[in-house]
Amino acid sequence: MGCGVSNTYQFMRYSQEKVTENEPGSLVNNQGQTTVRRNVKYLNQLLMIPHQGITTLQEMLNNSVAKFGNQPCMGKYEGDNFKFMSYNQVNEEAIHLGSGISNLNLVKEVQEYQHFKLKLIGVFAKNRREWMILDWANILYGCTMVPFYDTLGPESIPFILDQTNIETMFISGDATKSLIQCKEKHKLKNLVLLDSISEQQIAELKAKGYQLFKYEEIVENGRKQIVQPVQVSPSSVYTFCYTSGTTGNPKGAILSHSNFISAIASTQVTDAGINSTDVHISYLPLPHVMERLIILTMLYTGATIGFYRGDPNLLKEDISKLRPTVFASVPRLYNKFYDGIKAKINEVTGLKKTFAERAIRVKLENLRSEAKYTSGLYDKAFQGVRDLFGGRCRLMITGSAPIQQEVIDFLKISACCPILEGYGQTESTGLSFSTGTWDPKSAHLGGPAANTEFKLVDVPDMNYTSQDVINGIKTPRGEICLRGHGVFQGYYKDPEKTAEAIDDAGWLHTGDIGLITENGGVKIIDRKKNIFKLQQGEYIAPEKIEAIYNRVQGVAESFIYGDSLQSQIVAIIVPQKDYVEKQATEKQIQGDFEQLCKNPEIIGLFQKNINDYGRANKLNSLEIVQLNYLIYQAKLIYLEPQPLQNFGCLTSTFKLQRHIAKQVFSKQIEQLYKTQV
Secondary structure (H helix, E strand, C coil): CCCCCCHHHHCCCCEEECCCCCCCCCCCCCCCECCCEEECCCCCCCCCCCCCCCCCHHHHHHHHHHHHCCCEEEEEEECCEEEEEEHHHHHHHHHHHHHHHHHCCCCCCEEEECCEEECEEEEECCCCHHHHHHHHHHHHHCCEEEEECCCCCCCHHHHHHHHHCCCEEEECHHHHHHHHHCCCCCCCCEEEECCCCCHHHHHHHHHCCCEEEEHHHHHHHHHHCCCCCCCCCCCCEEEEEECCCCCCCCCEEEEEHHHHHHHHHHHCCCCCCCCCCCEEEECCCCCCHHHHHHHHHHHHHCCEEEECCCCHHHHHHHHHHHCCCEEEECHHHHHHHHHHHHHHHHHCCHHHHHHHHHHHHHHHHHHHHHCCCCCCCHHHHHHHHHHHCCCCCCEEEECCCCCCHHHHHHHHHHHCCCEEEEECCHHHCCCCEECCCCCCCCCCCEEECCCEEEEEECEHHHCECCCCEECCEECCEEEEEEEECCCCCCECCCHHHHHHHECCCCCEEEEEEEEECCCCCEEEEEECCCCEECCCCCEECHHHHHHHHCCCCCEEEEEEEECCCCCCEEEEEEECHHHHHHHHHHHCCCCCHHHHCCCHHHHHHHHHHHHHHHHHCCCCHHHCCCECCCCHHHECEEECCCCHHHHCCECCCCCECHHHHHHHCHHHHHHHHHCCC
């Protein structure tokens, strides 16, 4: 078949209108919003549970142990390979751990907010087997996990400690360093160490008044005196998930057993097809709802999970040893894979280059016309890419942020497998939309999850309405609003922020601007919350611009800022070191990397690249940083040699924290505006 879209695709739909005349928000004639839409398979009733008898995560785990008891469950790297505990062994250790926690009175029930009676327990560590065994124990014994991102600093940690008043925290050796730096410990008094630490660290922690336990001691205590698990209900609070705090202090989203059960049930309706033969490598941060949902889905289906060693530099080796069948990541990391693979292909010469170029062209045509991911002969050109992901990866998943079409399409054909795009927020338990493997089109969200209904609400300030017409076709646009069993219970001790997020009718307002595609899917086109207005009254959406800038040749990262008293935007650009050094060599420019980042000719080169690529991708003049080529000092871009993560500007899921970036680069921003002509 040529480049036309397949007949099968033309008749497939992601969502349909749900019309219920006596329900507000679903009538065709409602002003300022679209009709309510649902998954085509669940128009009459949203999905709540995966099957009869599983209404809580406790029932789910008990079911998995009964079905998959002797199968490998969780593994960690020991010696020169992964070693696994079976479902039975993990369950047994979780019972011993939960019993030890109970015997030692490490957690007590509190009611400090509304009707929530909670037994809160903290964990502060990178992904590891003990992290999930603690999570398992909490599920069995009715405790609520309070996860701390391993990247949290000494400001955010006390905020969460103060808000939750947790008394006990399970903590890794590395994380104790961050805890020692905190000025306030609030009610935290018990630390369960997951690793050995130095005598000096022990002394410092004890000096702050902490009582120290070893993980193994708690397990052994429980083994000697087992306590029976407690019964939980669907409404029981399973976990807090603290949002990344991209605009201020983190907010503690309250997520129940039923929230996650409905999300797990919804994963079974997607094209992921997770089953007991699958193997997953866990390296995306477990405090984030995306990785937590993936792990729990793996446990529901009897799959196997291997935890990376906590070092990003060893991830490639971890993947090669574990050989996952399912690989999940986020666009920022997929972009790096894309850049690396493309660079390797560009180094090929002669007949190999000709074959590789033809393979790319043919496979892209087949992908975009028939949603075809493999091609016997041409797959051989990408064996190195397959090996990069372990050699047997059958499915990849992307979420957390939008991904560009050129990136995801190339990765699909080079990895020779589907990549499902998912969308969800912490507040919607991670899964609200998902694409299908049958869909030849990329870079959109797909359709609503089986537990979710959605609508688009007009945003007139940004000229997005449910009546919009594009190229003669009605294309509703507006803020994506969600409702269903995955929507969270609110923010802990923050009723004001809760009311801002969920309206009186139960709709979660995401802040993301989307449009409805011809087949009932949704595509994100803008962000409502992260917009600013320039002096001339024009609105600027920095995330949209950054997504394009980050694909510009030589650009690794970008941060866009605009002052309402100024007529132009400015950009902090982190350049790719190899690219800068190569250009300097060709242009005979002397200096080390930091010096090159200040060189007017190098800066001018980046401005030209941004200008050319920006215009090719339909950015308007206000969305492209300007530069006076006659006076190089009047530059509105600043080249920063250090990654943004080094300044604490990124969350653990690599999202830009704008308020921090603005503070970090305040002097550079001020100087850029001062020197403009």
